[in-house]
Amino acid sequence: MFIDKESIAKKLFFTGTVFLVLLVGIFIFYSNLRLVGNFKPYYAKSYFASFTYRVANPYSNLAGLFSFFRSPGEVYQKTDFKTAVSIPVLTYHGAVGSADGVNVEIDTFIDQMKALKRSGWQTITIDEYYKWYKGETSVPEKSFLLTFDDGRKDGYYPVEPILNALDYNAAVFVITKYSFLEEKSTYYLTQEELLEMQESGHWEIQSHAYEVHDDLAKISAEGDLGHALSNLLWLEDEGRLETEEEFRARIFRDFSESKRVIEEAIGREVLSFAFPFGDFGEGTVNFPKAKEIILETGRPIYPLMFHQQKSGDLYTFNYQNGPESEAGLVRRISVEANWSGEDLLKILGQGVPKNFPYSDNFSENRGWLSSGWGEYNLKENELYLGASPTGTGNVVILNGTGHWKDYDLDASVTWPRGRNIYIWGRYVNDRNYIACNFAKNLIHIEQIHDGSLNVIKGTEDKFNFPASGEEFEIGMRISGRHAECLLNGQVVVETDFLNPELDHGGIGFKSWDPQLGVSQFIIKSLDVSEVN
């Protein structure tokens, strides 16, 4: 009414602009409301990183913006992608503000995630992983699973902005007793927060035990402490250890209860379980049958069960068709606090599936993993393995070869000391592989299936191994059920009767001598080509 018409447009424009800015600001505030009361100053780094990433990568931003267009399972409809033959899983707990030696620092975490994105790695969901694992779907190469254990607040708040910016998703393994059933925690995520995470679309809530996430359980009369999942508990009142049946009932209750609690609260099926401390019985102190019972009990409830990479576990990625005994087990790489983004890429790079022909002159480590039993060194263009002063020998496996099938391996080696040297092929795990066993007076083809060793074919002779320090050639050729062991280019022993179940797997080397601290084995160069 009493508005000066000359200036009204200008004023309306100004007010409108201010209004819009405020509205957007309030929207941003509203969508980050969960931070109020939980905010820690270092989270700002995540937000800043997220912001700068979006500014620097406007197109990835668009993809994120329109991500609601795609429905689950429709993600990989591009036709020209290469499919993944193996998938790594990364384990974190939380991102912390200042280094504590255990958890990654926020800057490191950001660096790692950005490095992964830059290098083309993309997350998949547990659901997608499961379908891929069963062979129902394929996913592109460089897919990985990102997981956070324990359901800690610092595994969500500082992580969320980064996931958002990079269009990544992650799974969080929660301890249901702490997250769902106890009073509002300041450390663990609460039900409200978990629901919010579920709704955000880039989190999956999975189980990390109901209450057996406990490494201070009393497991003997003397008061020894141990992991509650993998040991018989000491029943104080009755002055005895629990029985096998009680153990079975207890872990069944824990498995099923944690699944039920999450499913009821979140309204989504829980597919997987992460073993507390990565221990599914192998770390047991008082109950050798623990592993068997845990897997037996867990499998019907959780099709996928995650554990951390162990030192004897010689692949870092997971393959689709593993041995029956490991069905559903998923190995995870525990990301160390001191890995930079480049380090992480390098470590993942070593696990990336290797293609034929493969040649290695050992100028750098392209994925050789040692069993850890003995000594191992990769430098000056040679791969050395030998016994530790108290050991019999050592094994190395080439990471990223688990999917290999038919191949011709040729290695140039020296054999300074020790009774046997081996080439391993079709290596799936320590309980399933084929070996060419070379000794001074015999060469065997051996197969190890479900842990039992079987010499298929052998030749006994005085073999003309050169003097120590001199190079010679050994080889292995596998194709279908046919295997050959070669010495200096000559087939020494062959068979056509490999176990049909041992139809794929990678390569490795082993040195051995029953006398402690003796065996030594050096590989100078290696060529592997595909056999048609």
Next chain:
Amino acid sequence: MLRKTLQWWRGQHVNSWIIFFVLIYFVLALKVFTMEELDGNWFFGMYSVLVSLYLLSRFVLSYFYEPPTIKFDEGYEPTVSFGVPAKNEGENIRETILRIARSDYPKDKFDIIAVNDGSDDNTLQEMRAAKRIAAKEGIEVKVIDWKKNKGKRYGMAECVIQSDRDIIIFIDSDSFVEKDTTRQFVKYFIDGRIAAVAGHAYVANAEQNILTKMQAIRYYISFTVNKAAEALFGSVTCCSGCCSAYRRVYITRILDPWLHQRFLGVECTYGDDRSLTNFLLYKGYNCIFAPDAIAHTFVPDTLNKFLKQQLRWKKSWVRESLLACTFMWKRNPIMSVSFYLGVALPLLSPIVAARALLWMPLIRGRTPLFYIFGLGLMMLVSGIYYYARTGDRKWFYGVFSSTFYAILLVWQLPYAILNLRDSRWGTR
């Protein structure tokens, strides 16, 4: 340390408007947050949101109010009477009259009517002295002397009756006008719909003490923000007595009902200015605000006087607001919505305050952090607004002042309602 920080801050030349908008953002953010935390009590939630929106809407509306400049006619010079009713104002009355006499307006087109309402001091003598001085300048001052006190409303009415001019400008006996105040007032009356124009009162004794400093900022905000917001719709609800202009002929039409106004069976002896404005609004006339028609007025400098004045104002606010509720809906929809909000929210504020400050801490054991924080933020907003508009360092008193006024409102309003029928004068 503090000094250095302050120096650094000033060195940054941060535009205070930016701070103003950032603060508004915080207010809104806080509201969003409290809405989330409200445990579903919609009444208090609505109150919390509405009160902020109401206060912020004042700033927006006042921003749009700009008195029209194009249709002013430089040659429009209606005749003017100044009405100065006074009681016991010997100290200032002479200066008040002489300041008016020095107005930059044709001498034959204005006169001054001073009413001595039964003063016990030298008010009458001062009036006569002023009259003599003014006469030398050729300005007519009529002095009306009542031996017995009749009340300000009768004094004002007498001015209306005694005058034969087009416009009557009421000036409080302790207010000083500026030279061009008259011109700034009369130019609006070229629009026949306008019945009253509220002037912009500044506090003359602002530097006297904390109390007057606080009032100075309060005055500034209530004129430039609240009155301007109402003026956008021609519906200023109170053309304050210290300095306002009226079209005399419109007053004559409502003079009798106004003069003999009764409320709850008692004759109304306070809130004469608000009441007069209300009558004019009721008649459908427009009342606006002239930001450039300036007067300087003395405000209470002791707490006691201040509290009495505030109580009187609150009583008249309650009475006149309730009366205005009966017809405000006829005016501009935005105006009527904001008017009814403006009545309802303060009336509810004691309940909300009681809940936040008594019920929650005592019964539920919760500190009223949000309430206090929200209140503080809102006050900071007006403080910064004052600073942004004036650049005056006193702005911080604005924060005190709003706090002070808010606390006052909360307990004085119920008291005022209970004492509505008590028609004693207070200080005047």
